[in-house]
Amino acid sequence: MAMLTVRGLRKYFGDVKAVNNVDLDVEDGEMLCLLGPSGCGKTTLLMTLSGFITPDEGSIAMDGVDVTHLPPEKRPTSLVFQNYALFPHLTVFENVAFGLRAKKIPRPEIQARVEEMLGIVDLEGKGGRSINQLSGGQQQRVALARALVMKPKVLLLDEPLSNLDAKLRIETRQQIRKIQQSVGITSIFVTHDQEEALTMADRIAVMKNGRIEQFAKPRDIYHHPSNSFVADFIGKTNFLRGWSDAENNIYKLLSGKEILVDDFTCEDTNDRPEEVLIIRPEYLSTCPQGKCPPDVDNCLEAIVKEVTFLGELTMYVVDIGIDGLLHLTTYGYIQQYEVGDRVNVYWNKSVGQVITC
Numbered sequence: 192m193a194m195l196t197v198r199g200l201r202k203y204f205g206d207v208k209a210v211n212n213v214d215l216d217v218e219d220g221e222m223l224c225l226l227g228p229s230g231c232g233k234t235t236l237l238m239t240l241s242g243f244i245t246p247d248e249g250s251i252a253m254d255g256v257d258v259t260h261l262p263p264e265k266r267p268t269s270l271v272f273q274n275y276a277l278f279p280h281l282t283v284f285e286n287v288a289f290g291l292r293a294k295k296i297p298r299p300e301i302q303a304r305v306e307e308m309l310g311i312v313d314l315e316g317k318g319g320r321s322i323n324q325l326s327g328g329q330q331q332r333v334a335l336a337r338a339l340v341m342k343p344k345v346l347l348l349d350e351p352l353s354n355l356d357a358k359l360r361i362e363t364r365q366q367i368r369k370i371q372q373s374v375g376i377t378s379i380f381v382t383h384d385q386e387e388a389l390t391m392a393d394r395i396a397v398m399k400n401g402r403i404e405q406f407a408k409p410r411d412i413y414h415h416p417s418n419s420f421v422a423d424f425i426g427k428t429n430f431l432r433g434w435s436d437a438e439n440n441i442y443k444l445l446s447g448k449e450i451l452v453d454d455f456t457c458e459d460t461n462d463r464p465e466e467v468l469i470i471r472p473e474y475l476s477t478c479p480q481g482k483c484p485p486d487v488d489n490c491l492e493a494i495v496k497e498v499t500f501l502g503e504l505t506m507y508v509v510d511i512g513i514d515g516l517l518h519l520t521t522y523g524y525i526q527q528y529e530v531g532d533r534v535n536v537y538w539n540k541s542v543g544q545v546i547t548c
């Protein structure tokens with residue numbers, strides 16, 4: 192069942208369409224990542240869900256109840272911020288207990304709930320510490336405990352890992368994901384970091400200019416991006432210009448070369464926007480020129496322009512003439528090429544995809 196349902200949500204700030212006709216269905220226990228570049232409307236969308244921003248239009252329901260017009264304190268949501276927003280003069284215990292005290296929950300229950308929650312976030316026995324005695328990751332787990340102890344139905348997290356250094360960010364994201372799964376809490380996790388979204392989310396909503404461009408599982412977003420914005424934002428992609436002849440499974444490049452393609456995501460209509468062929472760098476293979484395996488679907492001549500050796504992988508940029516440059520990645524110890532080498536680049540039709548620009 193959907194725990195969160197959003198329909199036709201809009202929030203404009205003057206001319207800026209911060210949230211522009213957003214629909215969402217988030218399942219009970221699901222972790223949804225809202226992913227997009229800075230300024231695309233992630234925080235505004237999250238704040239409309241929490242009730243701190245009133246939408247211009249649209250509706251929000253949680254667990255089957257319309258909360259669109261409820262103030263924040265009446266909504267079954269808790270927020271975790273980027274800067275933790277902890278009270279530095281209170282102990283860890285008192286920070287977590289704060290919302291329960293405000294709600295006049297009986298003392299013994301507060302004691303039990305806070306202790307249980309500190310155990311869940313792996314801070315058992317640290318209730319008496321002051322906030323400044325904790326590392327950044329521990330502080331963020333206090334913020335998480337403080338949010339979860341209120342037993343929200345929907346947990347809202349706004350870039351909660353941004354203030355941590357790279358190594359701690361990876362550790363903490365794994366901890367947050369584990370806790371989220373063990374508690375089974377429906378969560379909306381805002382991030383501009385694609386890796387964070389791919390590793391943490393059950394599903395990702397990719398946002399641009401207030402709109403959701405694609406809403407799907409991480410693997411589907413990566414392997415079947417629905418348009419060039421999503422393809423470009425998530426991972427690295429080669430874009431090849433041309434025209435499609437979907438009926439014959441052919442995409443004709445600017446040079447006139449015909450490429451075999453299985454997957455035409457574009458609708459074949461007259462008013463369609465521009466189309467482009469995308470291929471991920473790791474799907475392309477290379478061989479010395481003239482040595483293309485006989486059974487491959489597509490094989491182009493190329494000259495190596497750049498070689499970047501990164502240990503377990505090597506990245507190449509190759510020139511395929513007027514159709515431009517291709518990026519490709521090879522893993523492990525296979526034949527290495529030098530700048531200036533003449534090679535063939537080849538791939539099967541199943542790995543290319545024609546999408547909407």
Ligand SMILES: Nc1ncnc2c1ncn2[C@@H]1O[C@H](COP(=O)(O)OP(=O)(O)O)[C@@H](O)[C@H]1O
Nearest residue numbers: 204207209227228229230231232233234235236
């Ligand atoms: N209170 C506000 N007044 C005017 N413009 C705002 C306000 N809040 C956000 N915006 C604008 O709305 C857009 C979306 O902002 P935001 O939701 O903060 O994006 P994100 O969290 O994805 O970085 C941006 O163009 C931002 O400048």
Ligand SMILES: [Mg+2]
Nearest residue numbers: 230233234235
């Ligand atoms: Mg933001």
